[in-house]
Amino acid sequence: MPDSPDDARPGGTDIQAVDRAAQILRLFGPETPELTAAEAAERLDLNRTTTYRYCTSLVSAGLLERGTAAGTFVPGALLLQLGAFAIGRRKVIDLAPGYMRELCAATGLTTVLSLWGSTGPIVSRVEEDPTRTVLVTVRVGTQLSLVTAQAKVFLAHMVDQLRVDRMLGSLPDDTRAAVVREIRELSGTDRIAMGADDQGVHAMAAPVFDEFSICASLALIATNDVLPLDPASAVATDLRNAARALSKAMGGARPQP
Structure with missing residues (x-):
C-alpha cells in the first residue's frame, strides 16, 4: 500500500484520506478499545507519522479522543453519537417510543432506552416529563460506564462471560467485585438493576429481550x-411491566434461570 505524509494534507487525495480514516476507525472494537498511532500504523502497513496525523485530525473532528494511557486513542463522542443513530434503525427503537411515553407519564420520571455499543450501553432514546421544574436527563449518544444500572443489565445477560471479565478488568478491584456480585444475581432473570452516582442521581434499569437475547435496557433516572x-x-x-410489554412486542420472553 503506497503511503506518504502528503496523503494526510488537504491538497492530497480526498477520497484516499476518507478511506484511510475509515480504516483506522475500523480497528476499534470489543477486543481493541484503545490503541496507539504506532499500533494502527503497523496493523494497516502505513507510515507512522502519517497515521499519527490522521489520529490527531480525527481527535479534532470528535471521532477519536485521547485515551487514558499515554499516546493512546479511543472512540470519540461524535463517533458514539453517530453510532447510536445508526443503531437506532433497529426494531426496538421503532417500538419503544409508545411504551416509554406511557412509563414517563405514569412515573413522572425521565425514561431512557439504551442499546449496547462496542464497549458499553449507548443512550438511544430519551423521554422527559416537561411538567417537572427540575429535570434529570441524559443526551442521546452518551456512552454509559460499566457501573451504571443499564450496563449491569446487559452484562448480566451476555453469553460470552470471558468478554464480560475482560471489560470489567478495567475497574478497581472493590468496584469490580461489587458489580460481579450484582450481575450474577441478575443473570437468568428480568430483575431490575440499580445504580447511583456521587452527584445524587439514581437509576434503575430493566432488560428488554427479543427472540434471541437482551436487545436493550429500559431505565428511569432521577x-x-x-x-x-x-x-x-x-x-x-411500572418499569418492570413496561420492559416486559416491550419484550413481548419484540417477540422475546422472560429468561429462564
Missing part, C-alpha cells in the same frame, strides 16, 4: 430523593 432504589416500589413495578 435525583435520589425522587427515585429511591427500592425494587418493590411502585415505579420499579
Whole structure:
C-alpha cells in the first residue's frame, strides 16, 4: 500500500484520506478499545507519522479522543453519537417510543432506552416529563460506564462471560467485585438493576429481550430523593411491566434461570 505524509494534507487525495480514516476507525472494537498511532500504523502497513496525523485530525473532528494511557486513542463522542443513530434503525427503537411515553407519564420520571455499543450501553432514546421544574436527563449518544444500572443489565445477560471479565478488568478491584456480585444475581432473570452516582442521581434499569437475547435496557433516572432504589416500589413495578410489554412486542420472553 503506497503511503506518504502528503496523503494526510488537504491538497492530497480526498477520497484516499476518507478511506484511510475509515480504516483506522475500523480497528476499534470489543477486543481493541484503545490503541496507539504506532499500533494502527503497523496493523494497516502505513507510515507512522502519517497515521499519527490522521489520529490527531480525527481527535479534532470528535471521532477519536485521547485515551487514558499515554499516546493512546479511543472512540470519540461524535463517533458514539453517530453510532447510536445508526443503531437506532433497529426494531426496538421503532417500538419503544409508545411504551416509554406511557412509563414517563405514569412515573413522572425521565425514561431512557439504551442499546449496547462496542464497549458499553449507548443512550438511544430519551423521554422527559416537561411538567417537572427540575429535570434529570441524559443526551442521546452518551456512552454509559460499566457501573451504571443499564450496563449491569446487559452484562448480566451476555453469553460470552470471558468478554464480560475482560471489560470489567478495567475497574478497581472493590468496584469490580461489587458489580460481579450484582450481575450474577441478575443473570437468568428480568430483575431490575440499580445504580447511583456521587452527584445524587439514581437509576434503575430493566432488560428488554427479543427472540434471541437482551436487545436493550429500559431505565428511569432521577435525583435520589425522587427515585429511591427500592425494587418493590411502585415505579420499579411500572418499569418492570413496561420492559416486559416491550419484550413481548419484540417477540422475546422472560429468561429462564
